[in-house]
Amino acid sequence: MHILRCGDAATFAPLDSFRMTSGEAIPTKAQIDEALELASERLVVAGSDAALAAVMTRLMRTERLGTEVAFVRATASPVTNAYDLPHGEAAAELAATGTARQAVLIRDESGQAIVGQALWTGPEQGPLEGQVYADSEHVFTGKVPFVELLPSLEGPGVRVASGKKHGLRRRREWFDGRAVQLGTAGAIVVRDGVPAKRPVKRSSVYRHTEPMHLVRP
Incomplete structure (x- = not known):
C-alpha cells in the first residue's frame, strides 16, 4: 500500500507507518504513475475530490481500474456522500484496514472520470x-x-x-x-x-x- 498526498492534504495517524509520495493538489500524470509503481495493490489518495478524479481518470485511460483505491479527506464531500465513505481519521483507518469493492464509475465524453459531482x-x-x-x-x-x-x-x-x-x-x-x-x-x-x-x-x-x-x- 502507498499514499499519494495531494497538496497539503491531511493523512491522519492510522497511515503514519506507510510510505508516501507528495503531489500537486491535482496530481499530474507523472506523479500518479510514480505512486502507482510503488503502490502494489492499493493506492491511498489523500486530497480533494478533484485529486481522486485525476487518479481515476489515469487508471481508466491506462486500463488499470483493477487497482484498489482508498480515499482520505478531512471533511465530507460529494464523493464521501455518493459512496458512503467516512472522512477524517475514520477514513484513514478504513484505508488501512478496509476491503475494496466494485463501485460504479461515471465519466464524460472527454474521457474524464467524475467521482463526486x-x-x-x-x-x-x-x-x-x-x-x-x-x-x-x-x-x-x-x-x-x-x-x-x-x-x-x-x-x-x-x-x-x-x-x-x-x-x-x-x-x-x-x-x-x-x-x-x-x-x-x-x-x-x-x-x-x-x-x-x-x-x-x-x-x-x-x-x-x-x-x-x-x-x-
Missing part, C-alpha cells in the same frame, strides 16, 4: 438554457440555474436533477439513467469542483463500462 452551468456562471435527457427520459427543456449529476451505487449509474428556479419551493425531481445528455447553445462543465475553460454545445455523462475498486464500508 458534475455541474452543467451557463457561461460565466449564468443560467443554463438547453435540453437534457436521461437515457430516453426527458429531464427538462428551457432555462435553469444549473444541472447536477451524481454517481449512484444503485440503479443504472447516473443521477441528474436541474437546479431550482429562483423563488420556487417545490422539491427537485431526480432522474436515473445510464447516460445523460445535454444540448445547449453554451454550457460550462464543472467536474468535481473544477470548471472547464471553454463552453460546449453538447455534453454527456455516462456509466463507464468497467467499475472502479474502491475501499468502502
Whole structure:
C-alpha cells in the first residue's frame, strides 16, 4: 500500500507507518504513475475530490481500474456522500484496514472520470438554457440555474436533477439513467469542483463500462 498526498492534504495517524509520495493538489500524470509503481495493490489518495478524479481518470485511460483505491479527506464531500465513505481519521483507518469493492464509475465524453459531482452551468456562471435527457427520459427543456449529476451505487449509474428556479419551493425531481445528455447553445462543465475553460454545445455523462475498486464500508 502507498499514499499519494495531494497538496497539503491531511493523512491522519492510522497511515503514519506507510510510505508516501507528495503531489500537486491535482496530481499530474507523472506523479500518479510514480505512486502507482510503488503502490502494489492499493493506492491511498489523500486530497480533494478533484485529486481522486485525476487518479481515476489515469487508471481508466491506462486500463488499470483493477487497482484498489482508498480515499482520505478531512471533511465530507460529494464523493464521501455518493459512496458512503467516512472522512477524517475514520477514513484513514478504513484505508488501512478496509476491503475494496466494485463501485460504479461515471465519466464524460472527454474521457474524464467524475467521482463526486458534475455541474452543467451557463457561461460565466449564468443560467443554463438547453435540453437534457436521461437515457430516453426527458429531464427538462428551457432555462435553469444549473444541472447536477451524481454517481449512484444503485440503479443504472447516473443521477441528474436541474437546479431550482429562483423563488420556487417545490422539491427537485431526480432522474436515473445510464447516460445523460445535454444540448445547449453554451454550457460550462464543472467536474468535481473544477470548471472547464471553454463552453460546449453538447455534453454527456455516462456509466463507464468497467467499475472502479474502491475501499468502502
